Amino acid sequence: MVDAVIRESGIGTRGRALDVVFRAATFFFAILVLVILFGIVAALIDGALPALKQFGFAFIVDSSWDPVKQIFGAFPAIYGTLITSFIAMLIGIPLAFGIAIFITELCPPWLKRPIGTLIELLAAIPSIIYGIWGLFVLAPMLQSHVQPFLVETLGAIPLIGFLFEGAPLGVGMLTAGIILSIMVLPFITSVMRDVFETVPTVLKESAYGIGATTFEVVWNIVLPYTRTGVIGGVMLGLGRALGETMAVTFVIGNSHQFMTSLLAPGTTISATLANEFSEADTPIYLSVMFALGLILSVITLLVLAAAKFMLSRMERQGGS
Amino acid sequence: MKAKTILLLGALTASLGFIGAGAQAQNLSGAGGTAIYPVLSKWAEEYKKATGVAVNYQAIGSGGGIAQIKAKTVDFANSDKPLTPDELAAAGLVQFPQVVISITPVVNVEGVKPGELVLDGPTLADIFLGKITDWDDEAIKKLNPKVKLPKAKITTVHRSDGSGTTFNFTDYLGKVSPEWKQKVGSDTSVSWPTGVGGKGNAGVAQYVNQVKGAIGYVEYAYVIENKMVYTKMVNQAGNTIEPTMAAFQAAASNADFTKVKDFYLILTNQPGDKSWPITAATYMLMRKDYPADKNQAVLKFLDWALKKGQKQAEALAYVPMPDAVVKQIEDAWAVNFVTDGKPIWPVAMK
Numbered sequence: 001m002v003d004a005v006i007r008e009s010g011i012g013t014r015g016r017a018l019d020v021v022f023r024a025a026t027f028f029f030a031i032l033v034l035v036i037l038f039g040i041v042a043a044l045i046d047g048a049l050p051a052l053k054q055f056g057f058a059f060i061v062d063s064s065w066d067p068v069k070q071i072f073g074a075f076p077a078i079y080g081t082l083i084t085s086f087i088a089m090l091i092g093i094p095l096a097f098g099i100a101i102f103i104t105e106l107c108p109p110w111l112k113r114p115i116g117t118l119i120e121l122l123a124a125i126p127s128i129i130y131g132i133w134g135l136f137v138l139a140p141m142l143q144s145h146v147q148p149f150l151v152e153t154l155g156a157i158p159l160i161g162f163l164f165e166g167a168p169l170g171v172g173m174l175t176a177g178i179i180l181s182i183m184v185l186p187f188i189t190s191v192m193r194d195v196f197e198t199v200p201t202v203l204k205e206s207a208y209g210i211g212a213t214t215f216e217v218v219w220n221i222v223l224p225y226t227r228t229g230v231i232g233g234v235m236l237g238l239g240r241a242l243g244e245t246m247a248v249t250f251v252i253g254n255s256h257q258f259m260t261s262l263l264a265p266g267t268t269i270s271a272t273l274a275n276e277f278s279e280a281d282t283p284i285y286l287s288v289m290f291a292l293g294l295i296l297s298v299i300t301l302l303v304l305a306a307a308k309f310m311l312s313r314m315e316r317q318g319g320s
Numbered sequence: 321m322k323a324k325t326i327l328l329l330g331a332l333t334a335s336l337g338f339i340g341a342g343a344q345a346q347n348l349s350g351a352g353g354t355a356i357y358p359v360l361s362k363w364a365e366e367y368k369k370a371t372g373v374a375v376n377y378q379a380i381g382s383g384g385g386i387a388q389i390k391a392k393t394v395d396f397a398n399s400d401k402p403l404t405p406d407e408l409a410a411a412g413l414v415q416f417p418q419v420v421i422s423i424t425p426v427v428n429v430e431g432v433k434p435g436e437l438v439l440d441g442p443t444l445a446d447i448f449l450g451k452i453t454d455w456d457d458e459a460i461k462k463l464n465p466k467v468k469l470p471k472a473k474i475t476t477v478h479r480s481d482g483s484g485t486t487f488n489f490t491d492y493l494g495k496v497s498p499e500w501k502q503k504v505g506s507d508t509s510v511s512w513p514t515g516v517g518g519k520g521n522a523g524v525a526q527y528v529n530q531v532k533g534a535i536g537y538v539e540y541a542y543v544i545e546n547k548m549v550y551t552k553m554v555n556q557a558g559n560t561i562e563p564t565m566a567a568f569q570a571a572a573s574n575a576d577f578t579k580v581k582d583f584y585l586i587l588t589n590q591p592g593d594k595s596w597p598i599t600a601a602t603y604m605l606m607r608k609d610y611p612a613d614k615n616q617a618v619l620k621f622l623d624w625a626l627k628k629g630q631k632q633a634e635a636l637a638y639v640p641m642p643d644a645v646v647k648q649i650e651d652a653w654a655v656n657f658v659t660d661g662k663p664i665w666p667v668a669m670k
Contacts, residue, residue, distance in 0.1 A: 064511070065511055067482070067507050067509045067510060067511070068504065068507045068511065139530060140530055167533075169516060170531060171516060171530075250519070254516065255512070255515065257512070265515075265516040267517075275480045275482075275517070275519060276482055278380050278481070278482065279382065279383030279481060279483065279508050280482070281382075281387070281482070
């Protein structure tokens, strides 16, 4: 009996000690993430400094890229990054929205699971496979069927014509945007589907009860109720699109020439890094690579910050 | 609890022992250009069979290879762009050619079969400058009076990644076109006036095969592999040359390494009636300050590759170094690698 008590108290002490260790360990892990994050940012800034000093602010708006004369400007890469992601969002969001609504609101139960699983499988395909598929299958198809049509129709419209001019190459910013839209689809769709499912049935049923159509229920009940989550899903997809490297490198045409046409070859920050980091053989060239990395990080940060800001503003509006 | 600890310790010791064993067997590590990779991996395979020494080579690009040998992380490096004697001296490196590669223009023009189209240097330069924009341009017609050229736009395809292939191709264009030299210059990547970029030789090959009206440049091995439509070229002597092993050999045999320091020689636009105009030596880089036994192990492998590896090289459309050049290279080893006043080469072979 006495023995048992002693043993018990022993376990208790050990348990408390363990608790302290446990707390310290988890705290350490949490701090570690911050340290790594700041370490990466510090390394990026340190590496980028020589380039930023030499080229100054002009680095962001300049579109020359001449490794022979060692003159570099990041504008085409920044432009390409933003434009391809924008195209991806333009195509991806409506598609994802439609799929998520279909699965949660309209789909017959036996079809729900197969469609959901298949969409999620899209996320499991490695990005290099998307790149290969884009180059071998999608690009030739766009070149022979879609792009000539775009040049003839949209290219002839005065205000937006400049976006669709030039020879149809198959590869280019539009192709990269289309590939990206497929790649971000599973991310946006699964988040949207999850948040749509959180809408209380009673809300929807009352709406149907007063004679609302399915469209009205989606537009006036489901969407307002879930908008935070929907935007979160969109941002998740945008984050992926901004940073995607391999698939884009395959199909974007990798040209540092700045061109307004979406059919023209371009480049993105991550594609430039993938292409040129290994052969950046002068200090300033290497520093330019770091500066590009820093810019990409800043862009991603701004996107996240904008998302947070929008969400908090919407929440306040919703509350009032 | 105790049992677990013992198991863990056991596993740890075992893994340590494993690492130790790995370090004992002399393995060589190298890094550098992708151009030499196909033949180097073949050599490594055969060399391992013959001697038991494994050679690990990372094809990360010439620039990456140079950076790694400077940082002392690899035993040897490879570059398709030779370093200047000053750069070598500053970094304590030794450089010598290992094998000759050849670069061939490839096209995708409707109705044109392999070897049908003839181009010369100035025309090629004008195409890549964006001055000649259509396949039925007078300059191309003049070189190809018998070929029916379609009325189609030209799309130029270049390497998007930094590359020794690009360095040698642009060097050639600079030699045959003053305008190219002045406007663009030559380097592992340049400011291309026009066109699209594909990643690696494979990426360029893919773009050319896919984009109608395209012209690009790839290593000859990729022409065979991808069944591409190559062009003939007019060489320095004014002869129209088909890209063949004999034409590459003719260019390589005209390379005179005796007059230059550190083998710094760019092999484009070589003289000779039968020389293919765009060839390049790919270079090995080694450190002077590595321990003698490590450098000896690398030299043994490279010596084997220079002599016994010629067959593998030729099978993959590389041109081996002529015997006279091999002798020059090995003489240079004896001069450059000296430990305690004694040359480490030749090694007494067992």
